[in-house]
Amino acid sequence: MVAIKNQYVPRVNQIDVIALNTDITRLIRENILENLQAVFPNLSSKIQPELDLIVQTAIWIGSIGKCSSTFGQQLLVLSYDPERLTLSKLALHFCLTILPSYIKSIEERRLGANFNWLRNVIEWGESTVLTLSIFNFFRFLKTGRKPTLVDFLLGLDYISLRHNQRREIGYKYLTRELLWGGFMEILGLLLPLINFRKLQRQMNVLFKRRQKTDSIRSNFVGDIKPKVLPTTTCAYCDERPTLPHYMGCQHVYCYYCLAANICTDSKFCCVKCDKNESCDRFRML
Ligand SMILES: [Zn+2]
Numbered sequence: 001m002v003a004i005k006n007q008y009v010p011r012v013n014q015i016d017v018i019a020l021n022t023d024i025t026r027l028i029r030e031n032i033l034e035n036l037q038a039v040f041p042n043l044s045s046k047i048q049p050e051l052d053l054i055v056q057t058a059i060w061i062g063s064i065g066k067c068s069s070t071f072g073q074q075l076l077v078l079s080y081d082p083e084r085l086t087l088s089k090l091a092l093h094f095c096l097t098i099l100p101s102y103i104k105s106i107e108e109r110r111l112g113a114n115f116n117w118l119r120n121v122i123e124w125g126e127s128t129v130l131t132l133s134i135f136n137f138f139r140f141l142k143t144g145r146k147p148t149l150v151d152f153l154l155g156l157d158y159i160s161l162r163h164n165q166r167r168e169i170g171y172k173y174l175t176r177e178l179l180w181g182g183f184m185e186i187l188g189l190l191l192p193l194i195n196f197r198k199l200q201r202q203m204n205v206l207f208k209r210r211q212k213t214d215s216i217r218s219n220f221v222g223d224i225k226p227k228v229l230p231t232t233t234c235a236y237c238d239e240r241p242t243l244p245h246y247m248g249c250q251h252v253y254c255y256y257c258l259a260a261n262i263c264t265d266s267k268f269c270c271v272k273c274d275k276n277e278s279c280d281r282f283r284m285l
């Protein structure tokens with residue numbers, strides 16, 4: 001199928017492309033780097049600039065190198081004008097978009113005090129690029145073409161692959177987003193209302209785990225008053241107990257942890273040993 005080329009691309013779409021590109025790169029990069037950090041914590045922090053370079057190169061090859069369009073452009077059915085995207089411009093595009101961030105992270109992580117001149121050069125370069133980008137943005141607002149500085153330097157225009165000048169909005173994603181947002185709100189509202197401890201106790205009763213715990217319980221004859229040592233923690237919240245209380249077993253609870261649990265479930269059992277005392281029998285230590 002021959003794609004229909006349309007030279008007009010609304011400015012807002014071109015700005016969206018830049019935002020989408022940034023977000024997509026950030027998402028992929030963070031996911032990969034976080035996973036690597038978990039598997040090889042020491043190695044990945046040492047070679048992070050190289051990992052960054054590899055990830056960004058892979059994204060660049062998979063998008064511009066392969067289809068002459070960034071992922072952001074593909075989402076909005078746009079592309080770079082393939083007639084203008086020659087091999088030398090492709091190479092320059094790679095150098096101008098990927099390599100500066102690599103050099104910057106090398107400078108931040110590895111260069112010592114001897115390389116102050118390089119640091120100054122990079123700072124100067126950054127300020128220049130920033131200033132030129134601002135001028136370029138005003139030029140873009142006026143002309144509606146070449147939104148980034150790199151696009152302007154290489155003379156690359158965006159084209160629409162759809163012969164339709166209207167701004168297309170992906171309602172499919174919008175609806176999904178709305179549904180998901182609604183679902184998350186319901187979850188946020190309902191989850192705090194569910195007493196998971198009570199449900200767990202009822203499940204235990206259902207599956208007859210009580211038989212096992214009864215035998216444990218029989219070992220604790222009478223009222224064992226636990227001692228509060230400097231290392232003692234609340235059996236429920238695992239913090240130093242506030243107003244230590246107990247419910248007949250050897251485990252210590254904060255007053256609030258115990259009172260709140262008994263308030264919501266009168267048959268509340270000790271979370272450590274399953275001992276169950278009636279609600280009016282929790283005592284202060
Ligand atoms: Zn507590």
Ligand SMILES: [Zn+2]
Binds near residue numbers: 251271273275
């Ligand atoms: Zn206990």
